[in-house]
Amino acid sequence: MTSVEIAGVGLHPFGRFDGVSVTDMGVTAVKAALAEAAIPRGGFQAAFCGTAYAGVAAGHKVLGALALTGMPIVNVEAGCASGGAALQLAMGAIQAGQYESVLVFGMEKMPKGIIRSTFFEPWREQAGLAVTPAYFALRAQRLMRESGITKNDLADLVVKNRRHGVNNPDAMFRKEVSAQEVLNSRLVCDPLHLFMLCSPNEGAAAVVLRRAPADGSARVTLASAVLRSHLPGSVLGEATPLSGIDDSFIPPPSTLAAKAAFEEAGVGPDDLDIVECQDTDAARELLAWEELGLCASGDQARILADGDAAIGGRRPVNVSGGLLSKGEPLGASALGQVVELVRQLRGEAGIRQVAGARVGLAHTVGRGANACVTIIKA
Amino acid sequence: MHTPVHEGLFTVDPPALLGALCGECEHHCFPRLAHCPYCGCENVDPVTLSDHGTLWGWTEVTTAPPGYEGVVPFGFGIVELPEGLRIVTRLTSPTATYEYGMAMRLQIVDLGDGVVTWEFTPETERGV
Structure with a gap:
């Protein structure tokens, strides 16, 4: 199988940027990634753009602003996994020999507050x-009922990610919080308090992929980029149906994606040095640990207490600060994780560097339902 | 005058949810669909679902979400029907004393201006 190199990455910080358009943010990320990859004008043969809210031809606007059009530009929507979906398409096209170099980017400018989605028919909003x-x-x-997790564990998860976010200049929230502050923040929907929920926000990320040179000189390779959708049944899955059935034996999309990604990359959970995973709320990350096979159900509290998932621990999760620190610009969030992993695997992550990181996994899951799992190797 | 928030989901008198039963995989579903959501076959028969069940999940929505103009707070959760179907539903607020597995019964609730939808409420509140 053709090996695919991640030749360059770029980011527009995640946060709130009044007066900066979603196109502007895409331009910033794309320019940075192309510069890093030293890709000349006309040096990529296709572009895939992940976004859910940026509207028609959002990717075309970004590349049009840079006079980089002419090649196929495909805008990809897969909810929170939009960037991962774009990455899977680009990787497959290179492996199939269709293109040599492909630009992948994603961006979003989300309104504040609870995300409104055209996924829901108007009557469902009206009925609450x-x-x-x-x-x-x-x-x-x-999760609390079935895996023995407590509200204090949820707070500890937030403390971990916010502590990580302090060291990420591209994150929106860079102030540490205590478990007590988390538990004292406004109760949004019991058991979740405001600080346990990520903030929809703005940002962009870009990645340049190319067929890896035959001489083995690629520093970082994309070992797998897998997108999966849900199977029917789970009433609480991200597909958000109006009803469901016993889902004990129905694997969630994150598990489907993880199994395929591990197989394709030829690694298992124990081989991972670093993980970036979906923490749209504190419980979502703890559930993702189970779904991705990082731990058994019920082990989360011990892992949190032992610091295994914190920087300096056995296998740090969300050293970027996660979405709880960065915020969540849907189309950019999966690629933002990839940018973090690439910087970590190159040893360029500065004060949040995970020493000796060689294999990383990124995961997002959301509306659709869609889940993507990406494995990157140094 | 009661106007259902959406046609084809429920009846008002008596309060009942309108579902379907698949003749192939034998799963119930809600709402009623032309194809079984579990096996995709067209062999689905309309049924009226049980008007009672047990509480499987609950929370309280404390601020009005986009597109919603009714009262806050309101209860939100999942009730499991005897058919094995887990229904997403509004719940009578407050939910502070709710417990997993408690008996719940279907009723109709006014969202304002005569627009109605379904919700579940604890059996005991009605003295049943």
């Missing part, structure tokens, strides 16, 4: 059955 954080809360409650 389209409240995203309420779904998160029910999932958190179930």
